[in-house]
Amino acid sequence: MSFCKHVFQQAEEIWEQSHNHPFVRGIGDGTLPIETFQYYLVQDYLYLLDYAKVYALGVVKAHNPRIMEQFAKQMDGILNGEMSLHKQYAKRLGVSIEEMERAKPSAMNLAYTNYMLSVSQSGTLAELTASLLPCMWSYWEIGKRLNTIPGAADHVFYGEWIRSYSSVEYGEMCMWMMELLDKLAEGKSDTELARLEEIFLNTSRFEYLFWDMAYRKEMWEIERSIGV
Numbered sequence: 001m002s003f004c005k006h007v008f009q010q011a012e013e014i015w016e017q018s019h020n021h022p023f024v025r026g027i028g029d030g031t032l033p034i035e036t037f038q039y040y041l042v043q044d045y046l047y048l049l050d051y052a053k054v055y056a057l058g059v060v061k062a063h064n065p066r067i068m069e070q071f072a073k074q075m076d077g078i079l080n081g082e083m084s085l086h087k088q089y090a091k092r093l094g095v096s097i098e099e100m101e102r103a104k105p106s107a108m109n110l111a112y113t114n115y116m117l118s119v120s121q122s123g124t125l126a127e128l129t130a131s132l133l134p135c136m137w138s139y140w141e142i143g144k145r146l147n148t149i150p151g152a153a154d155h156v157f158y159g160e161w162i163r164s165y166s167s168v169e170y171g172e173m174c175m176w177m178m179e180l181l182d183k184l185a186e187g188k189s190d191t192e193l194a195r196l197e198e199i200f201l202n203t204s205r206f207e208y209l210f211w212d213m214a215y216r217k218e219m220w221e222i223e224r225s226i227g228v
């Protein structure tokens with residue numbers, strides 16, 4: 001069994017929880033309140049800025065020029081492709097780019113991006129890849145699953161989101177990253193493989209928590225408890 005198949009099986013229960021989360025279900029049936037999506041959009045915009053840096057670190061850590069090219073391409077895809085989806089949505093919602101860039105990341109968002117950045121900075125290319133694969137891949141799985149709901153991809157507001165994450169181009173980027181992780185896992189010791197699996201599971205858990213944070217519009221819970 002390929003390493004990706006193996007970690008997918010290990011993470012499947014966590015991913016199912018994301019599929020079943022009311023935020024994700026709400027995109028699929030169009031019932032997600034727009035202001036909840038707006039909260040997500042701003043947090044996700046901030047997330048993507050750091051996520052793009054993980055790809056930049058991929059260029060730094062890779063030695064093979066083809067791998068460097070692909071990380072650079074995917075970084076560009078985030079900054080100038082995926083984030084233009086966010087900018088379009090922001091425009092529709094009357095939120096300016098400055099407002100998004102001034103916003104503060106929630107505690108959970110910061111924990112997630114800092115985890116990925118720290119794994120990527122201190123770890124190997126395999127560890128970096130294991131940390132970002134659940135982000136891409138789980139969005140593709142969600143996009144594809146929502147796309148099977150009749151009419152969902154044509155929804156006047158959420159359709160665009162579903163079409164983006166279920167697109168062939170998005171899927172191709174994911175598959176490249178899976179193949180890379182499989183290649184990098186080849187010949188690794190059991191200890192190293194266990195570490196890659198743990199990283200993959202951690203960012204899978206963070207993915208679920210991100211949906212939940214957005215759904216609850218969480219920021220820093222301490223502010224509520226001390227009344228700031």
Ligand SMILES: Cc1ncc(CO)c(N)n1
Binds near residue numbers: 047082207
């Ligand atoms: C939190 C999160 N994970 C993954 C993606 C996919 O790029 C995204 N936009 N946001």
